[in-house]
Amino acid sequence: MTSELITTRTGAAPTRPPGNLLSRRNPTIKLALLFIVSLVLMFIFDPITPLVLYLLALGAIAATARIPVKAFVLAHIPFLAFALGLLIVNALSRPGDVLWQAGALRVTTEGLLVGAALALRTLVIGVLSIGFVLSTDGVALMTSLHQHARLGSRLTYAVLAGYRMLEDLPREWQTIRHAHAVRVPLRANGKPPRSLRQYGRAAFALLVLSIRKGERMAQSLESRGLGLTPRSTWRRIPLTRTDWAMAAAVLTVLGVVVGLSALLGVLRGYQVLG
Amino acid sequence: MRPDLSRPASAHNKRWSLKDLVLVVVLGVVFGFLYWIFVQAWTALSIAMGPAGDLAQHFLLGSWLLVAPIAIAIVRRPFAGIFAEVIASVIEVVFLGSMVGPLLFVGAAIQGAGSEIPFALTRYRNYSWRTYALSGLLGAGLVFFYSAFRSGWYGQEIFLLRLAIQLISGVIIGGLFAKIIVDALDKTGVVDNFAIGRDRLARA
Numbered sequence: 001m002t003s004e005l006i007t008t009r010t011g012a013a014p015t016r017p018p019g020n021l022l023s024r025r026n027p028t029i030k031l032a033l034l035f036i037v038s039l040v041l042m043f044i045f046d047p048i049t050p051l052v053l054y055l056l057a058l059g060a061i062a063a064t065a066r067i068p069v070k071a072f073v074l075a076h077i078p079f080l081a082f083a084l085g086l087l088i089v090n091a092l093s094r095p096g097d098v099l100w101q102a103g104a105l106r107v108t109t110e111g112l113l114v115g116a117a118l119a120l121r122t123l124v125i126g127v128l129s130i131g132f133v134l135s136t137d138g139v140a141l142m143t144s145l146h147q148h149a150r151l152g153s154r155l156t157y158a159v160l161a162g163y164r165m166l167e168d169l170p171r172e173w174q175t176i177r178h179a180h181a182v183r184v185p186l187r188a189n190g191k192p193p194r195s196l197r198q199y200g201r202a203a204f205a206l207l208v209l210s211i212r213k214g215e216r217m218a219q220s221l222e223s224r225g226l227g228l229t230p231r232s233t234w235r236r237i238p239l240t241r242t243d244w245a246m247a248a249a250v251l252t253v254l255g256v257v258v259g260l261s262a263l264l265g266v267l268r269g270y271q272v273l274g
Numbered sequence: 275m276r277p278d279l280s281r282p283a284s285a286h287n288k289r290w291s292l293k294d295l296v297l298v299v300v301l302g303v304v305f306g307f308l309y310w311i312f313v314q315a316w317t318a319l320s321i322a323m324g325p326a327g328d329l330a331q332h333f334l335l336g337s338w339l340l341v342a343p344i345a346i347a348i349v350r351r352p353f354a355g356i357f358a359e360v361i362a363s364v365i366e367v368v369f370l371g372s373m374v375g376p377l378l379f380v381g382a383a384i385q386g387a388g389s390e391i392p393f394a395l396t397r398y399r400n401y402s403w404r405t406y407a408l409s410g411l412l413g414a415g416l417v418f419f420y421s422a423f424r425s426g427w428y429g430q431e432i433f434l435l436r437l438a439i440q441l442i443s444g445v446i447i448g449g450l451f452a453k454i455i456v457d458a459l460d461k462t463g464v465v466d467n468f469a470i471g472r473d474r475l476a477r478a
Contacts, residue, residue, distance in 0.1 A: 090426065118426050154295060173311075208462050226292065
């Protein structure tokens, strides 16, 4: 992130961002594709279709994004945990053919199938999100949305200022926690209390501090002429034929997989939930 | 007919001032960050709780609604609630890497719309406990059907239990607690230069 910021500040030429195949793609196109795939998946309720899509997405991202294996696996953990939760809850809480029973707990075939479908859907969206987040710079995304998706300049720069603020928040949070720790009565073991109340106080202080900072930010943005037209962009984000080719490829694969799945009679829609 | 003074001063000009815009972004950033800390703690807990964690997390659903009523109460403009929710979701998805992915934008917009309707019906004038409570109720109620579709809750035996827990949480955390935060912020004086402060001066 820091190196990216430094290059943004020093080199204003419209150069291609460095890195691998996926990180060179246009951020707006990537976000739009992620959105479309997620939307289509919302209407698919069989386990096979998302499984195929997951394997394809995994392969495509591994081939184009060069994410270290360890980072890739670690990023999967929250999605896997969430998917596992979905599988268990649905297996246990849906009526249908009883597969296994022990007291009040019973697993049904229908529940297991729906649970697997939802779990795999989480994994598809998860692997695509990992690919997106690890290959996209936040500043480049906002600039690209401004250039290619007609996001207004005032909103774009307000969000970018917010992004800078976000980077500082962990430090502010620590400072506030330390300042509070100095003043609170200590516990018997000599350590500051770690109650929910203390966290709440720190969160409120952070909110007040940020609102005050935001007001100053708005003033300085305005005093530097934000909102005047025409607006020039320092470092333009390229939108090339390769980006459109990627979009076409992703949508074609999605269409072919869903189409084949429907043709083979595997595809199940919303009616599965009954 | 009430005197014109009582109308929020900002309702006159249509274009958002940069100050209001930045405030809503700041609220989105701070809540996005606090949610992120919260989710970290929560994920660990819900893994430990196993399948019960899926249901238990509904008790805290209202906390996702907070940013909308707070933004509306401070800037008192149409669409402030929807806008604040969507910005917070963008921060979560794009900068913090949320699990839900970009479908969160849709959920956030629905949630914001639900929270905003009660305030819009009073034409952004009434900020009583009742309006906040209704805001939390509608915020939670509207988005429930979207989440239920997205997560496949229909047809589950605990469907109504989920709805009940979420509505209660919406009213208490997403409604009443929002008023507590707004009143506390108002008392500190940081929001004096916004519509909420101007309205207080106009009334005084």
